[in-house]
Amino acid sequence: MIEKPVLIRDDGLRHDGRRPDELRPIKMQVGILKNADGSAYVEYGKTKVVAAVYGPREVHPRHLALPDRALIRCRYHMAPFSTSDRKSPAPSRREIELSKVIREALEAVIFSELFPRTSIDIFIEVLQADGGTRTTGLTAASLALADAGIPMRDLIAGVAVGKVDGVLVLDIDELEDEYGEADMPIGYAASIDEIMLLQLNGVLTLEEFRRAIELAKEGARKIYDQMKKTLHDKYLKIIEK
Amino acid sequence: MSSQLKILVADRQIVRPGDILAVVEQKIQRPSYNPEKHVYIYEDKIISTVLGLASVNDNDISVIPLEGRYFPRVGDTIIGLVVGVGITNWLLDIRAPYKAVLNAGEVIENFSPITTNLRDYIDVGDYIVAKIAVFDRTRDLLLTVKGKGLGKITEGIVIEIEPSRVPRVIGKKGSMLNLLTSKTGCNILVAQNGVVWVRCKDERSSEVVVRAIRLIESRAHMRGLTEHVRMFLDKELA
Numbered sequence: 309m310i311e312k313p314v315l316i317r318d319d320g321l322r323h324d325g326r327r328p329d330e331l332r333p334i335k336m337q338v339g340i341l342k343n344a345d346g347s348a349y350v351e352y353g354k355t356k357v358v359a360a361v362y363g364p365r366e367v368h369p370r371h372l373a374l375p376d377r378a379l380i381r382c383r384y385h386m387a388p389f390s391t392s393d394r395k396s397p398a399p400s401r402r403e404i405e406l407s408k409v410i411r412e413a414l415e416a417v418i419f420s421e422l423f424p425r426t427s428i429d430i431f432i433e434v435l436q437a438d439g440g441t442r443t444t445g446l447t448a449a450s451l452a453l454a455d456a457g458i459p460m461r462d463l464i465a466g467v468a469v470g471k472v473d474g475v476l477v478l479d480i481d482e483l484e485d486e487y488g489e490a491d492m493p494i495g496y497a498a499s500i501d502e503i504m505l506l507q508l509n510g511v512l513t514l515e516e517f518r519r520a521i522e523l524a525k526e527g528a529r530k531i532y533d534q535m536k537k538t539l540h541d542k543y544l545k546i547i548e549k
Numbered sequence: 550m551s552s553q554l555k556i557l558v559a560d561r562q563i564v565r566p567g568d569i570l571a572v573v574e575q576k577i578q579r580p581s582y583n584p585e586k587h588v589y590i591y592e593d594k595i596i597s598t599v600l601g602l603a604s605v606n607d608n609d610i611s612v613i614p615l616e617g618r619y620f621p622r623v624g625d626t627i628i629g630l631v632v633g634v635g636i637t638n639w640l641l642d643i644r645a646p647y648k649a650v651l652n653a654g655e656v657i658e659n660f661s662p663i664t665t666n667l668r669d670y671i672d673v674g675d676y677i678v679a680k681i682a683v684f685d686r687t688r689d690l691l692l693t694v695k696g697k698g699l700g701k702i703t704e705g706i707v708i709e710i711e712p713s714r715v716p717r718v719i720g721k722k723g724s725m726l727n728l729l730t731s732k733t734g735c736n737i738l739v740a741q742n743g744v745v746w747v748r749c750k751d752e753r754s755s756e757v758v759v760r761a762i763r764l765i766e767s768r769a770h771m772r773g774l775t776e777h778v779r780m781f782l783d784k785e786l787a
Contacts, residue, residue, distance in 0.1 A: 365618075423620070424686050457614050457615070458617070459598035460599075463565065499596060500591055543770055
């Protein structure tokens with residue numbers, strides 16, 4: 309048994325030197341893939357994710373098509389080299405579940421009724437995993453959908469709040485997830501103030517839960533602003549050229 | 550919309566999904582949501598649904614998308630690529646999420662499937678200029694080639710552009726297209742699905758037209774684009 313590392317240091321900072329309410333350094337890029345209709349690359353610290361969106365396009369196989377709206381399909385997948393021990397490339401139970409929750413979060417914002425009998429396919433590929441891959445993936449997928457020009461009610465920013473050594477911390481990484489008491493990822497649409505994804509693994513008191521939601525919303529708003537800026541800058545760059 | 554709006558964005562400003570464009574100040578009646586404007590109404594706010602440029606007109610607001618595939622509408626002129634030949638119809642790829650059908654009766658008078666082979670008229674790989682005749686979202690769409698300037702393409706070159714750039718290549722009231730045709734003397738058809746058909750007298754001018762269209766495509770959101778293209782054409786044709 310490996311000994312539990314110090315997660316909250318004596319000076320109140322976390323094991324990587326962040327304040328409890330501080331995000332990891334975040335990087336975003338859109339339009340990185342030529343063959344996809346929309347694409348995005350997002351980094352939350354050491355977590356690196358690529359998302360690609362195709363559609364609306366014809367549904368294959370045909371019998372899956374829905375008569376009144378677009379079929380939204382989502383695949384969350386971790387590359388075999390994304391973790392320290394090789395991950396089998398076959399979809400695991402966990403990946404199937406995450407594909408489902410991310411799809412349901414995005415279904416709530418996409419105007420799928422505008423494209424009957426078509427499909428919108430979302431591919432999320434985790435290149436490097438260091439905690440928070442589903443939230444990073446959700447952010448990336450949302451950016452890729454915007455880049456593909458698919459009408460949406462709002463962008464979704466994903467961020468996780470955790471409880472480690474009794475302290476609520478924002479954007480937990482792998483180590484804090486492994487040794488912490490709780491992990492709560494959320495997907496937040498900031499303009500319309502709606503939570504599109506909420507999961508909780510571990511135990512929080514009602515009071516802690518309320519504070520965790522507030523903390524997550526605050527963090528998500530910062531990510532949301534950066535997403536907007538990334539989309540804006542893509543076109544600004546071309547103008548300056 | 551019969552309500553007073555407080556508009557929060559400038560005309561031609563870049564907006565993203567979720568951006569609040571305007572606030573409804575006086576609600577006379579519930580404003581309606583029109584998907585073709587790429588906005589929606591949430592509580593008392595008008596919010597953009599796509600990445601695009603805001604278009605402010607008096608007391609109305611809409612967004613011109615910068616990305617996105619072609620979505621068909623009845624009456625659109627399109628250029629389709631024939632991908633299949635059936636007994637009584639052709640199947641066309643029009644770069645939409647749906648297959649398009651062109652019935653043989655549209656092309657051949659007194660058509661009888663026993664005596665005619667459709668491949669003698671139009672074969673796989675041909676480009677067809679057509680209009681969308683029927684599209685009711687529940688079945689594949691029907692095309693028609695009855696009308697002026699419609700039919701099989703037999704000369705010139707066909708290039709594909711981003712469908713979201715079509716309004717810019719045409720320009721306000723056709724200004725950009727007029728500029729291209731008058732400067733080069735070429736015949737240019739910009740189809741709604743982002744396929745452009747260029748017919749020129751010589752290869753030199755058709756090459757310049759293609760490069761000018763690529764320029765418009767890459768700088769679609771630039772201000773004063775028409776002037777920029779005019780300069781480009783003057784330089785290239787001199």
